[in-house]
Amino acid sequence: MTSIVSPARRNFLKSSLVAGAWIVGSSALPMLDSLAADEKNQTVSPFDFWLSMDAGGLVTAYTTVTNLGQGTHAAIAQIVAEELEIPLTKVRIEHAPVIQQFHQKWPPGITTFASAGFNAAQATVAPACAAARHMLIQAAALQWQVEVKDCMAANAQVHHLASKRSLPYTDLIKAAALLTPPEKPAIKSPKDWKLLGQSAPRPDIPARVDGSAVFGIDVQRPDMLVAAVLHAPRFGSTLSSVDDSAALAVKGVRQVVRLVNAVAVVADRYWIANKAVQLLKPVWQDGTHAHINTASMRDSLLTAVAAGQGKPVASARIQHAEATQKAMEAAKTLIDTTYDVPFLAHATMEPLNATVEVTAGGAQVWLSTQSQTDTQKGIAKALGLQPEQVHIHTQNAGGGFGRRLEHDFAVEAALIAQAAGVPVKTIWSRENDMRAGYYRPITASRVRLTLDQDDMPLALRHDTAGPSLLEYTGVTNSPAEDGFDWTYLMGWFSSSYRFPLFDTRWTRVDFGVPCSYWRSVGNSQNCFFLEHTLEQAARSAGMDSLEYRRRLLKHNPKAISFINALAERAGWNKPLAKDHYRGFAMNGLGDIQFSGHIVEIAVVRPGQFRLLNITAAINPGLVANPKAVEAQMMGGTLFGLSAALFGEISFKDGQVEQGNFDTYPLVSLAQTPQLDVLVISTGEKTKGVGEEGPPSIGPAIANALLAASGKPVNRLPLTQAGWQLVT
Structure with missing residues (x-):
């Protein structure tokens, strides 16, 4: 089943039919390689290599998404089952071979990042399945001599409703493979989903549990x-x-x-x-940088943001330097906080x-x-x-x-x-893995927020400093665009909040330490800077944290609805016991995607707190597999929690001080409180979920500690800010 793009393709399809199989592309990788060479200059339809169906009806779908444990392969299996109208047990997912035919525009080539796996499959695998379904129906209609519109697919069969006839796919694959696929196969609308939108088990879990999965x-x-x-x-x-x-x-x-x-x-x-x-x-x-130390690096960054001489972002649409400066000078209330966060390792379980x-x-x-x-x-x-x-x-x-x-x-x-x-x-040993580079960049930021007569944000000045990961990562390996590393903007200009005036500047301060993308990238720290600043503004206004956000988000009813749902789930308005405090933080993308946390803590003695419970919520637009989204939000929350509590890569005389999990700890089961996740599906399009957990858990805890002490938390991890978690 494919467009007829070359004699080699047609011959291949014919030869595959001898074995009774219908193949969109091939599960035989050598054949794929030869076709790649044969059709180098041919125009290939977007679903040429994405599917194969064997004589027993087992469908193999190829994906460019690496199985990192995130569960995307299960969602892709649901796409296949949904579009082809077959049971999930008849679907197998395999990683695509690394050849040109599988390259995509986004993520570029064959790459897994930016939480784009499901949407990438919707753009590739789903049309292939829709085309296959159409051709199976067409093959049955031709055999019965009836109209295609009078036939439908269900449970791996094609049915003619009027005559109550049906044929299994396995009886139709030879005829279907000889048909020309539609140029623009139409995938199902979410309103017609039967399997997608429902929780489904992950087929890879048993092998991961019993140790048979091959890494x-x-x-x-x-x-x-x-x-x-x-x-x-x-x-x-x-x-x-x-x-x-x-x-x-x-x-x-x-x-x-x-x-x-x-x-x-x-x-x-x-x-x-x-x-x-x-x-x-x-x-x-x-x-050149042989003898760097964390203390001196931190001093350099703090000096840079205090000077405020960084490169402004080159966009008149989002940059209002002169107006922001005037607002600062005439401010009734000014919230002025300087933050800093350290290098962080990725600390994957498999070195x-x-x-x-x-x-x-x-x-x-x-x-x-x-x-x-x-x-x-x-x-x-x-x-x-x-x-x-x-x-x-x-x-x-x-x-x-x-x-x-x-x-x-x-x-x-x-x-x-x-x-x-x-x-x-x-x-690589764990020590080599921990010490040989590619960390989240060390960063400092000074955030100045002016409030108007109603105590609402008027202008925001953001000065930030740190190394450019774009110069190091092999994925881009390019200088900052127009002299500005765009990853330092993540979470600011895409935020659900609106600021009438904005001025942001970045100072490149390089220490020769390789940096790269880290789960949620720049937003992993920017959400902390933004939400803790807003929390201080709420306190300055004498308002409840959520009520202040609601006023700030009056233009965004979807965001307010999200906050209300999270607040209700967490029991935000319930009375707190003595020395108990709550903190809220949200990570919002316009009016299309939201995630956030509410935490409850107990201060047991000065500088020490107990984490009592965490309520997380996520609305990624349209949810394909609620349980998978819940699991992703749990994993992301704990990933961000480890970073907020104790995550730090530090240097002494040019050498990394951490080497294993004894010096770079991850949050343990004993330290993990009750974690409740609310998954909301109210959108029309799916958005990513893998990077939504980490950003807001740290600032939620910081905001609870601000409520407890009245003092801002301007440094992470919390151990560097004078706070220690106790269990």
């Missing part, structure tokens, strides 16, 4: 060796020399591989390699790894990644190959959070395998 770190290849890596202790340092005699003396060690900023030991097994790599005696040549086999014809790569296309290009460049010579085999991933958008670890693994001449699995 990148589980890959095994014939004659494979394993490598452990030791990176330079300071960013920007390079390897001058290494005494490897002790390492090579360890039984099972095969080779020591020298890289630019690292050295690796290749051995029979990982623990042998990991033991031997610690026996190496490398000599490093320090770089970075990749298995690579390099041959004369190219490279085979097995890994957990969020960025297949970028990784393919990076490895090809490093090995002197063409991208199509690098074959990426995507595995399940034990978390990504943006770290697996980078390809540094994969390129490193490819160079090690090339040097070894055999398949090599390279595994």
Whole structure:
């Protein structure tokens, strides 16, 4: 089933029918590769390779979304079942091969980020399924000699209502495969959904629970060796020399591989390699930022935002510098707060790894990644190959959070395998994973908010400073646009709140520390800056936190409705016990998407508090799988909670001080209070959910602590602001 784009395509479809299967594209990857070469300059319809149906009616759908544990594959299975009118048990989801036919405009190429997985599938897999359904119905109508409009699909069958005849899909696939698909297949309207919009079990959960799921770190290849890596202790340092005699003396060690900023030991097994790599005696040549310290970096950022000489965002529509300055000078009330937040690690449960086999014809790569296309290009460049010579085999991933958008670890693994001449699995230890870079940028911000005669926001001046992640991340690897890193705007200009006047400026302060996208990116800190400032404004006005937000959002009834639903769920108006306090924070995108938290805390003694309960809510527009959204909001909440409570990557004499979960703790089960999630579906289009949990949990706690102490919380993690969680 596909557009007739070339003789090769038609011959392929005919040959597939011999086996009794109907294939949109092919589940045979070598055939896909050959077709990619054959049809390089052909016009291919957007659903050419997305589906296959075997003789037993099992449908395989391809996705470009990596299975990071987020549950998107379950939602894609629902799309397939919905559009094709088949049971979920008849659907299998596989990751697409990394070839041009599967490249998308957004996210670019084959990439998983920006919570775009479901919508990407709606633009690709859903039309393929709608086309398949149409052609199956058409095949049955031709066989019965009736009108297509008088037939319908249901439960993997086509039915003719008037004559009460029906045919299973398996009897129609040969005839359907010979038909020409519609040019613009129409997917179902949400009002016609039967499976979508309902909670469905995730088929990957049993394998994740019993350990049978294969992650990148589980890959095994014939004659494979394993490598452990030791990176330079300071960013920007390079390897001058290494005494490897002790390492090579360890039984099972095969080779020591020298890289630019690292050295690796290749051995029979990982623990042998990991033991031997610690026996190496490398000599490093320090770089420009060899002796940075967190205290001095923080001072630099605070000085920059105090000076207020940063680059203004280049947009007359959202930048009102002169008017904002006049409002500041004439302000009746001015809320002026300086904030700072640290570098943060991604701390995925599965450490970075990749298995690579390099041959004369190219490279085979097995890994957990969020960025297949970028990784393919990076490895090809490093090995002197063409991208199509690098074959990426995507595995399940034990978390990504943006770290697996980078390809540094994969390129490193490819160079090690090339040097070894055999398949090599390279595994980063937890310490290497924690210390070898790509963090959320360290940031400082000064927020000045003027209030009018009614104590409502009039003008907002935002000065922020920090390194540009755009200069480091392999996904973009480009300078800031017009001299301004747009990630520092996230959560400000897209906010559901409105400010009559706005002036924002960014100062680039670089410390030579690789930075990258971190779950919810700039909004992970900007929501804190904004919501804690608004909380201070509410206190200045002598108003209830939510009532103040309602007045500020009078133009946005959907946002007010969301706040009211969250408040009711959390019991906002219920009396509080002595020394108990509540805090609210919202992360809103215009009038189309909202998430937020209400927390209740108890202050047990000065500087110490207990987290009693968390109520989270999310309205991502249209909900495809409520339970999956609930799980995502829970995971995102705990991810953001860990960062707010104790997350910090700090430097001393140029070296990262944290190395494992003992020094970079994640919130434990004992520290996690009752967590209730409200999922609201009131929109017409689906929006992302993966990045909605982290931004507002930190400011919700900060706002509760402000209510408790009367003092702003201007620094995260809370341990750096004088607050400690007790259980």
